[in-house]
Amino acid sequence: MKYYLGVDAGGSKTYAMIADEQGTVIGAGRGGNGNHQKNRGQAEDSLQQAVSEALKTAGLNKDRLEYSWFGLAGADREADFRILRPIISRLGLPRTEISCDTWNALRSGTEKSYGIVLICGSGVNCAGKNPAGTAYQCGGFGYRFGDFGGGYDLSVEVFRSVLRADEGREGKTVLTERLTGLLGYASVAELREDYLDHYRELPPHIAELLFQAAEEGDRVAAGLLMKQGDELGLAAAATIRQLSMEQDAFDIVLAGSLLTKGDRSGIISSAIEQRVKQAAPNGTLKILTREPVVGSVVLAMESSGQQVNREVLERLSAAELPRTTG
Structure with missing residues (x-):
């Protein structure tokens, strides 16, 4: 055995x-x-x-x-x-073999040996492999290097939106009350002053506030989730073009907690699909339901x-x- x-x-x-x-x-x-x-x-x-x-x-x-x-x-x-x-x-x-965790997530989410994977958890990443076995990674290095989103970036966007709404630069949003409550402040003014006086990291779970707010019809929250989906879709479309997969039939595996657990209303995935279908009409979105470690075992077997x-x-x-x- x-x-x-x-x-x-x-x-x-x-x-x-x-x-x-x-x-x-x-x-x-x-x-x-x-x-x-x-x-x-x-x-x-x-x-x-x-x-x-x-x-x-x-x-x-x-x-x-x-x-x-x-x-x-x-x-x-x-x-x-x-x-x-x-x-x-x-x-x-x-x-042994070592790879980026994008590849085991992809292999866990599709029965094919090729396809595209989008990861949106604390950060974002995108990678793909075509039927010939050529691989390509798009992003995964953070905002400065062209990425947008994941828990860290979205937490900053929530914070910014609340401050902008308080100043009148953004529409009113239920995120104001929820963010100040989550961080333990009585008002946006108190939050602003404390963060100006002390350098503090924003916890990435702030991003979770977006989902319920968007489901309740908050336009600011929904807009941020749509932007997240559009950015992920742009990465997937770029990867598809780089790998000449426009005419192929394949799975686009959605992995990471914001996609597999957070996106209950499908705002992010709908925006992804719109971009993907423009690039590859035969691509099919699949939410990852298996643990990514399953893909690692499969890759070990196939290797x-x-x-x-x-x-x-x-x-x-x-x-x-x-x-x-x-």
Whole structure:
């Protein structure tokens, strides 16, 4: 029997999963932050913890693993890989591959080996692969480098909109009362003065205020969500053109908490679809319902030459992952 390890590591959690060649999951583990750009030492500890826990619950030694795939947030450039290769090497696994976490999210969300993935969580990213296997990443480096959105950027947009509304530069919005309440201020004036006097980071969960406000008909909130969707759609359309996929039929996988959990009314996804359909009429939006770590296991299997059918994918998807760190 052959065994495969898949790992998905982001800024808040790291998952590891071990499965056999039929897709039966026999071990899983969890760690905290796995993004080296956030904290290198912490990321290495999280990867070590998650992998060790998965091996322990599977009852396997490292040398029993046929192949291991690591989908890691922040694995974007060669400079990142120079940091990550030694970290993964120190795990002592036989055969490994490292990729950006966009690729395991894509493979988890589609039964095809190609397609487009859009991630909108704390930040945003877009990547794609065409039927010939050519890959392209569009963005993923933040606002200064052309991106817009995700929890961090949208939190700033909420903050700005509330201040602008208070000054009369923006329409009135229910976000005013909700933001001041969430941050513990009696008024916008009090909030403004405190933030002018003290440098404070805005918590990314402020972005969550947008969804309920938009569902209630708040025009400012709905406008920000539409802008988020349009920007993601522009990234997807650019990727489609770069990969010459305009005439192909493929899935556009929507991943990240703001797309999979937050966008209940579909404002963001509708704006994405409008842009995507202009670029590729046969592209189909699919919200990611599986854990991205499933895609890492699939990529490990395929890298060793194994074909992954729907039954294997369904078995992998049915596994429960640990909810707390050990």
